[in-house]
Amino acid sequence: MTFLRVLAMILTAFCAAAVSPAQADDAALRGIIAKFAETGNYSQTRAIVAELAASGDPAVAGVLNALADGDVHVRTSDNQVFITKDAGKITRVFDPLTGEALGEEPKNLFEKVKVNNSLRRAVRDALSSLTLGSADPAKRLQAARTMFASPDAASIEALDAAIGKERDAGVKAALEAARAASVLISDLPDDEKRGAVERLGARADRETLSLLKAFAERSKGDLKAAAERAVSSIESGLAFWAAAQNVWYGVSLGSVLLLAAIGLAITFGVMGVINMAHGEMVMIGAYTTFLVQEVIRGTAPWLFDWSLAIALPLAFLAAGAVGLAIERGIIRFLYGRPLETLLATWGVSLVLQQTVRTIFGPTNREVGNPSWMSGSFQLGELAITWNRLWIVVFALAVFAALLYIFNRTAWGLQMRAVTANRRMAASMGIRTPWVDAFTFALGSGIAGIAGVALSQIDNVSPNLGQGYIIDSFMVVVFGGVGNLWGTLVGAFSLGILNKFLEPYAGAVLGKILVLVVIILFIQKRPRGLFALKGRAVEA
Amino acid sequence: MITRRLFAGGIDRRVLTVILLLLAAAVIVPVLHLAVPPSSPFHVPNYIVALTGKYLTYALLALALDLVWGFCGILSLGHGAFFALGGYAMGMYLMRQIGTRGVYGNPDLPDFMVFLNWKELPWYWYGFDQFWFAAIMIVLVPGALAFVFGWFAFRSRVTGVYLSIITQALTYALLLAFFRNDMGFGGNNGLTDFKDILGFNVQAPGTRAALFAASACALAFALAVTAFLTTSKFGKLMIAVRDAESRTRFIGWRPENVKLFAFVASAVMAGIAGALYVPQVGIINPGEFAPANSIEIVVWTAVGGRGTLVGPVIGALMVNGAKSWFTGVLPEFWLFALGGLFIAVTLFLPKGVVGAYDQWRRSRRDRAARKAGRPPAGEEPTPGTNDVQATPSSSVRSGPSSGGAEPQPAE
Amino acid sequence: MGRKDTILYLDGVSVSFDGFKAINNLSLVLAEGEMRAIIGPNGAGKTTMMDIITGKTRPDTGEVFFDGDIDLTRHDEADIAVMGIGRKFQKPTVFESHSVEDNLLLALAGPRRILPAIFHRSSSAEAERVEAILQTIRLTGRRYDPAADLSHGQKQWLEIGMLLAQDPKLLLVDEPVAGMTDAETEETARLLKDIARTHSVIVVEHDMHFVRELDVKVTCLHEGSVLSEGSLDHVAADERVIEVYLGR
Structure with missing residues (x-):
């Protein structure tokens, strides 16, 4: 244990x-x-x-x-x-x-x-x-x-x-x-046993529950009532922990979704570019982590615990550079034609996947967990693994950083200006093509660092990105396009919804149900949770 | 002429040619396959019949997609789902025809159900032992799914990339569902080991030739129907909805109904394509629902030229021919080639091969006209052809709103 | 004036988007056969008002009646269009890849169901109607040209022609002369006055020269409600209007 x-x-x-x-x-x-x-x-x-x-x-x-x-x-x-x-x-x-x-x-x-x-x-x-x-x-x-x-x-x-x-x-x-458990089966006076029942009633685990249930059946009168009260209080306690466990799993899944989707929230949500190769940016990040770990294993094993910290900036740069190349090479010729962008970037994703497959082979690559990310700890009745916890923390940190860049820096201001009114921004001296290019690179880079985190919990294979692309789009669309907060809320609510459906419907059916829910939701609110209303929106 | 009377706008000569070619192939290929001895250079071998028959069903599928994408502006990334559903309906019929010849020899249950310890046939398998019932389902199931999905989506005015993404989610959800064993569709392995179709051995050369002919005829018939649809007033309406949806609404049409009709018709065509595909390849499995498959259909249509009728047919044949060649010679490079094709077509051939050819011919004619001292004809296709290209400007910019609307195309 | 005699009746209409009141307790009445010009600075709520009348936006409160007793808030765009309200957008919106003739044919009044559209045969009555409209909008010579090839002003006219083809009782015309030359503007004014002889019309326009040429009653909107109403001279002399426009 x-x-x-x-x-x-x-x-x-x-x-x-x-x-x-x-x-x-x-x-x-x-x-x-x-x-x-x-x-x-x-x-x-x-x-x-x-x-x-x-x-x-x-x-x-x-x-x-x-x-x-x-x-x-x-x-x-x-x-x-x-x-x-x-x-x-x-x-x-x-x-x-x-x-x-x-x-x-x-x-x-x-x-x-x-x-x-x-x-x-x-x-x-x-x-x-x-x-x-x-x-x-x-x-x-x-x-x-x-x-x-x-x-x-x-x-x-x-x-x-x-x-x-x-x-x-x-x-x-x-x-x-x-x-207290021993007292219950002893022949000590009832007062003593009542104390024991109360003591046990404060716990919330399955063993205590069966212990007290058995005791309630044996005993009579006051004592029985007290035991039954304790049983029901434990049961509600257990229900609480079960719910808490689901919430935690949901938050954990939500953080993964957030990481995968947050880069997309920029490229799709803010710029309106449908980047089907987004998942491949995540993959590039994961493979960067793999390479960094390989080098460390070969040359400086004592650095292994720092491998993720080293991989982060490299993954950002690698994925960002690929993103920059895609924007300059392809996407900028397709602005205003979202469906064509979708197809061209799908082509890019095929090429990137096949490139990685050619270089690294089609099988999974081993990416290790640093010591501080392995193991778990107990919180009440919850078992929390360190890697999941760190990923939640990391996802929120990335989100906060992005929010800061977007709302508090000059670059963020330029990005927002270009999105809001391109011509006006251009006439005020903002170099709109470069803002486009770097915004896209930023979104891609974020996907790259998401890949570093996801390499810790997922198989690193050429298909890594494919698994995330549909989910990421769902999160962004569900949360409302062009709104980072929407992406946050979307990611966590979809994660939690998924995990709450799972116990009843099973993992696969749960996922299908979530997709159906989103499809129905988009029918109801085509612009997502946090959409702007108004005349201009639909003009 | 009859065609003149049938087709309000006059059927395109090019479409007519393709239809006649297909009908000719439906006769000639089986004859060359069956009647000409294998030693003769004119003999068409078994694998070519099977391969081209499969391509023809792909062409039908691409044509179905073109009806909604090229003419109605709905980029469906989930058309593979309708194809697969039609295929599954046919597969269920073929499974029931196996009878006691399965590995377990169970007269009622397909092998995979015996393997999973199922005791009786699920209710939704009833009737599939009859071909007529399966034939109805081939049309009905994809049509009904398209109707329900489209009814919700178009009514709530989900358009553009949003629609594309949820069609992708649709086929993804079906992919996950069909992978489940307890769905009763054979799970991971799908349906296979078929023996008979309508009492004929599916492997027999005669049956293969007949299936090829059926595919060619189905494609020819579908071309005629789509040509009729697209040249009618409804066809103009589809293009109107594609180019300026809100304008159609404000002159009193209901774009959602126009789209719904086109979407359902297209899904039915895709379903029929799937049903013809399955007996020729001998298997249907959940892989057909994979989103990547559906996007591949899009590239066939794009390569050939969307908004034209012969384009998707040519595109499907070309791309799949290339795929067969690549996977034979340079298997690792096929995905590079396919990816490159996506990029190249969108960047350099937005109107596809057929559109590019038309443009080249027109510009040559204009040059000739200029030389002769006459004013050049218009840029756009002359009225009367049903090859109406999507104009890039059709994605009308929304007003001066900030984010939150349709993603703001960044010009 | 009672509601029964009006073609359009708006009373106490308000709508807000995320807290921003685009239309604020707006009341407006248009008599049958009347032409009205609506002016107002940017953001005054002119387009939102059109959205409400044509069923694109639902008002939060207030009554909107057409032809005396049809409650427009209960119908959607297509219904309202069929009932007899035609709308021209601010930005000319025509079917670019269709010919001028096809644009008009699609707009012609008639059944709006799918099956009739599939098996539709064009009739000589339709051809005559199209011919007449082409003459009205001065596009007879461009009948077979794709709409994409028309000039900006011609597209505006084609759009107006499509409204006429719908045979509406009420036309809503949003900035018909934006981007037109002076000659085209004058022509458009004549065209609209022509149309107004047989239809009720609401024209939204910034161009005061054009509004003066129309020579009709003017309503000035500001911040979603009526600021001033009357002849152009009356409205132009209104202190509040001057203040709104000049920002004093």
Whole structure:
């Protein structure tokens, strides 16, 4: 479980001063272990296990684990207890306390210490109460969770003790939950149980839910009512987290859509150029990332975590340069003929795809995640992966930067002026052809840096761009052409809509439904969500 | 003459020639294929019949697109969807004809349904064992989809690139849908392994020749119908809608109805093309819905010359001929060539091969006229021809609004 | 004047686009057979008013009646055109790739359904009507030329001819002389006065010389409502009109 690892790292950092458990000395432990040689039945064995657990020394974990696995054997010749590993005819022998290898001996010299299922459970409980005393908070948390999952009235005392000592808030909460779960199946007074129900009602996960449901069925009167209240509160809590999960997935998808569409919002939305090769600009960005990583792998592997930061400006320049070439070479001859532009840029997209296919081959290329983009963390009941989170942040940052360029810089002013009234702008000394060219290059460059981000979550292949072009157009058209905010809202609402439809309709049908919704929406509002109204619009 | 009486504006001589050529081919090619021994240099081999038959269905498809794009100004990027739907309707008929000869030998269920553990035939497969029913569906399904889609789109006045993009989304949505196994259309693999059509083996040379003849006749008939449509008052109306939609509305016509009629008629033609295509290639799968396929249709029409009737036919034959040649000789270069073709046609041949030829002929005539001391004729085609070219200025600039309108063409 | 006797009746009409009031409580009445000139600075709402009358824009509030009792707000452009309101756009809009004759044939009053259009045969009655209109708009000689080849002024006339072919009761003519030479302007004024003998007409125009030549009642719009109404001399003498035009 990766989230545990992450949590463990965080916890270790916070709890420098760990709780040090009482250490029994070696000889005493060996004495207890030796008793396994004399045990005649399961209950005797159980007593020995309890005794070992009571020692509180993590060192006994090895022998207990081995016991549960049926690997504790007694040498019949001298009644010594060992941990053994079967290796064909012979058996390998280990010290029961240190785990040190002691050599190989014939199998028939040993007799197994027998275990049954209830004994195994006892061993496991012993282990978890043992680890409650561990110096490592992660182990304590793990133990608390294990005990919560298999509550036992007998462990309440151990838990109380652990709660008293525990200083780590997260572990403490887990311990308290485990205690509450144990209380529910104990024969403690109702008051105590009511407290436990309340404590558990504050949690919102599936295990607690089934625990409380089972309890509600067993109990009567007040207690039953309280349990049922807690059940419904957990259920609504779970529904909330499920919705939150969908929203997060939707936001994540929305950020991908935003990245893919935002360059298009400039070239299509602002300039009115239908660039069907937009997806290929994204692809160029992704392949730039691949090349940068290849070079870094070959020459300076220690730079790998910086590969994306290096790739960003390069991808912007590469895609921007290609965009500039397309505008100067083709699109400028087709201004005012949107349908022809559409066809010519489709041709460009075919050529670009085939070029990349010829150079890099038709198969997927491996683009790695830097360390800070891999893994995930837990937020409530949400598992959030770092790469998705960074992409959301990145998409919003790109959007903000673009908004700034557009609304606050001289260049942005020129772009807006040329869009609003070309002739007037030209007569005021703005070089409209160059504004066109650089606006187009900007849109393409943005698509390029989108490609850097998308290379982290998608396959880098010559077809990468194809997958995004229709979605991008949908976002821009849905959001309203010529409006960056419309693109933002369009991207996120389509992303979230998609993810909310998915659980009911399945991924493919969900996507189809979204397309149908957009097609119907365009019928209703042909100019998108954020369109200007007025006489001039339709003239 | 009868044609004179039938066609108000007089049928173009060029269209008539092509129709006659097609009818001749419908007779001659099967004869050369079946009656002439393979050793003879005049023998037409099997693969040529199949290949050219396929091209003819493509030509029909391109003609269908030209009706809406060239004459009515609707650039549909989803015409492949109507083609594929017609093809699927035919494919369903052919699947039902397999009967017990499938791998699983199930008399009622096509193989893929047995494979997916389906117990009975879905209701929408009923009737497809009858050819007449399939024939109705070939026309009805694409027509109905076009009607519903067009009814919504044209009524709410979605035009220009917006319309193009949502037609693309339409075919994309269908692509995704037909990829699903539980749609009951064979999923990824589509419908294939056909055996019989109307009781004849689809692989047999005679059947192939008949399918070729059917394709040629269908194309000839479609040419005649479109020639009739485009020379009628309705045809003028289509061009009026293409050039100045709001003007037509303000003189009392309903452009949405004009477009809807053209769109449905075109979809039906595309459906028929698809139905003729499937038995000749022996398979129909969701790949036919791919947006890239639909855009390829556009380039056939553009290369030949949109707004002309013979242009799309010539374009489809030329581009597909080139494709077959390239994929045989230089497979890696085909996409470069196709991409280059898109760019070159829009930049240098906006009126296509046929339009460029007309222009060249006209300018030569004008030069000759000037030499003879007469004033040159007008730039535009003389009245009476039905080859009416789209003028680039037809995309009327909207008023002095800022963004938010139709994307502002940047002049 | 009661609503019944009017050809066009606008009362309390307002429309706003994103908060901007393009038309603000506008009231305007046109009698049957009347010709009216509408003037006003840019953004006064002249074109928006035309949009409302022809069904392109729906008013937020107010009544719009045609021919006494037809509520125009309930109909769309094509309906309204068939009912008898013809509109000429500010920018001449004709079917460029059609001949002059075809332009007129498409505009001729008659059934507006698809099937009749497909099987339509031209009749001698139609030919006569087209001939008459061609004479009225002085384009007889260019009958078979593509409309794209006409001069700017001729396109304006062709558009007016298309309106006539529709046989409307009311013509809305938006800036008919923009971009015309003086001679063409005078010709157009004569043409409109000709038309006004048998039709009701609203002319929107900036050219005061032309408006004076029309010699009809003038309405001056400003910020979406009527600023002044009366003879041209009366309106021109109005302090508020002068202020609006000269920006004092």
